[in-house]
Amino acid sequence: MAFQQGHVPVLVIGGGIGGCGAALQCARSGVETLLVTPGPWTGGMITSGGVSAPDGNELSAWQSGLWGALLRQLRLELPDGLDHNWVSCFGFRPQQAESILQRWIREARRLSWWSGVEVLSLERNGDQLSKAVLQRNGEPITISFDVLVDGSELGDSLALADIPHRLGWDSQQQWGEPSAPSAEALKDPFFEREPVQSPTWVIHGQWQGPWTPPEQPVEPFSALFKGCADRFSLPQLLSYGRLPGQQLMLNWPLHGNDWPVDPGAVFSGDAQRQREQLTGLRQHSEAFLAQLQAACGPQLQPASAFAGEALAFQPYWREGRRLIGATTVIEQDLLPHSPNAEHQQQAIAIGNYANDHHYGEREWPLADKSMAWGGRRSGTPFVIPFGALYTPEISNLLMADKSISVSHMANGATRMGPLLLLVGQAAGQAAALCVQQRLAVAELPVSELQRQLLNDPVAPSGVVPCPELPWHQPDWAQLQLDRLDGESTQHQPATAPHEPASQQQRLLIQIDGERWWGDTESGQRLSLITLEPQVQQVLPDQHGRWLDLEGSANPFGPWWRVNRLCP
Incomplete structure (x- = not known):
């Protein structure tokens, strides 16, 4: 890209997976785009941050957009499939996803990517960032732009341009959230010590040889990690984030490598506090891996996952600064049986993670947001409205990662990589439309943005949270549009396409309430789950029958994931 006098139509501050998604979508939509990232990779938490067994958006209906495209490309390229762990239905080595993202970036003709870049300052003129x-490379460069997309992990633009934002806890009195603390409770010093969720510097191990981790540690854990294998066994701890090739994602919240010491340091502007936080994060995860090596013996070694190192390129920041947007997503918007009709009309992305908060001193109880689906529990779906991506105060800024306008409570569900990739895709599409039509962000009709996302020729992205509508459904986009218009068009969920690495099994189906089982002809009992609505619709009525099924075994779930019924 040849920048004309230091100008680019869309500048994307990257570092998060949302920034990567925004840059790709904007450039693919025909607008010259510059993506800048602080590190050598583009994929944020799911690659640079090492969280490559991602949670959320697992059902077929939520596998749309760039997230679905990434999953399907990974399945094509990984002969052993993605079923390797029990925290997620997907597991891949960070480099495997990053190589796909970087290939897509190279193929996007209107996209330039600069790595190793620090954003020093932003200039603001009235209601515009300019x-x-x-x-x-050690030299300052000034770039002007028409639209800025903030796809950073921490909401860097909000601090750099002094844009009003929220950080940390909100009282229950503010929005009536059922899990939020009262204003009186917020006087507890705990909330000052832990104003945001604990970060983790994810580290990867490599298991060598046969998978035979000891049931009991060879050497006991030190006081710092005592209890890490109490609720779950040592083999379960290790297989929690197991990846292809027996690489192990170590992102363990139970007396593991979460780092709760001064979690607000990263936002403080105090360089000494920030250095101490990063040092503590790094040393704590290295100590955790060393303890696991002592507990397991020589079969567990550090992985060479990140340019020869075991530590991820960047910490996993669970929370950033949060925009005060035109619309704010709160906890009630996530919960079952409480859909926000206004938000659904503005929807630009769908998530479903079941909500989860990490603190060092205490576990935080949260209102349940799960449903029985496919032989297991799954998070109930929710939407991100377009108004959560922008503020009326700035006419040319879009947020594309964790720093969208959500409450502290809701952030526990909206912070997951798959959803952030979809939010980034929507932000990139919006930026392209604003440049092409010379609109302020708030002037962009959300209906036009939704139609562009649904009809995208490369990675169409869903906006209607209908679990019975899989990504591969014929007339998928039209069915989504019908629902946006209030029409409940009836359809039968389509049969899923064949997945590479899938197998066939003849099983005697046993349905026990929410749980599904399949007995093999040799008498082995398998726990069954599915991500496909056709299977969800048909299988509960097949109790006591022998069926031929196609799917994938995951011995670490342990479950057998049914993809489709054989003819």
């Missing part, structure tokens, strides 16, 4: 000063 210029960024970047440091690249």
Whole structure:
């Protein structure tokens, strides 16, 4: 890309997976785009941050957009499939996903990517951001732009441009959230010590040889990690984030490598506090891996996952600064049986993670947001409205990662990588439309944005939370549009396409309430789950019958994931 006098139509501050999604979508939509990232990779938490057994958006209906495209490309390229762990239905090595993302970036003709860039400052003129000063290769570079997309992990633009934002806890009195603390409770010093969720510097191990982890540690855990294998066994701890090739994602919340010491340091502006936090994060995860090595013996070694290192390129920040947007997603918007009709009309992305908060001193109880689906529990779906991506105060800023306008409670469900990739895709599409039509962000009709996302020729992205509508459904986009218009068009969920690495099994189906089982002809009993609505619709009525099924075994779930019924 040849920048004309230091100008680019869309500048994307990256570092998060949402920034990568925004840059790809904007460039694919025909607008010159510059993506800048602080590190050498583009994929945020799911690659650079090492969280490559991602939670959320697992059902077929939520596998649309760039997230679905990434999953399907991974399945094509990984002969052993993605069923390797029990925290997620998907597991891949960070480099495997990053190589796909970087290939897509190279193929996007209107996209340039600069790595190793620090954003030093942003210039604001009235209600517009106009210029960024970047440091690249030790030299400052000034770039002007028409639209800025913030796809950073921490909401960097909000601090750099002094844009009003929220950080940390909200009282129950503010929005009536059932899990939020009262204003009186917020006087507890705990909330000052832990204003945001604990971060983790994810580290990867490599299991060598046969998978035979000891049931009991060879050497006991030190006081720092005592109890890490109490609720779950040592083999379960290790297989929690098991990846292809027996690489192990170590992101363990139970007396593991979460780092609760001064979690607000990263936002403080105090360089000494920030250095101490990063040092503590790094050393704590390295100590955790060393303890696991002592507990397991020589079969567990550090992985060479990140340019030869075991530590991810960046910490996993669970929370950033949060925009005060035109619309705010709160806890009630996530819960079952409480859909926000206004938000659904503005929807630009769908998530479903079941909500989860990480603190060092105490576990935080949360209102249940799960449903029985496919032989297991799954998070109930919710939407991100377009108004959560922008503020009326700035006419040319879009947020594309964790720093969208959500409450502290809701952030526990909206912070997951698959959803952030979809939010980024929507932000990138919106940025392209604003440039092409010379609109302020708030002037963009959300219906036009929704139609562009649904009809995208490369990675169409869903906006209607209908679990019975899989990504591969014929007339999928039209059925989504019908629901946006209030029409409940009836359809039968389509049969899923064949998956590479899938197998066939003849099983005697046993349905026991929410749980499904399949007995093999040799008498082995398998726990069954599915992500496909056709299977969800048909299988509960097949109790006591022998069926031929196609799916994938996951001995670490342990479950057998049914993809489709054989003819």
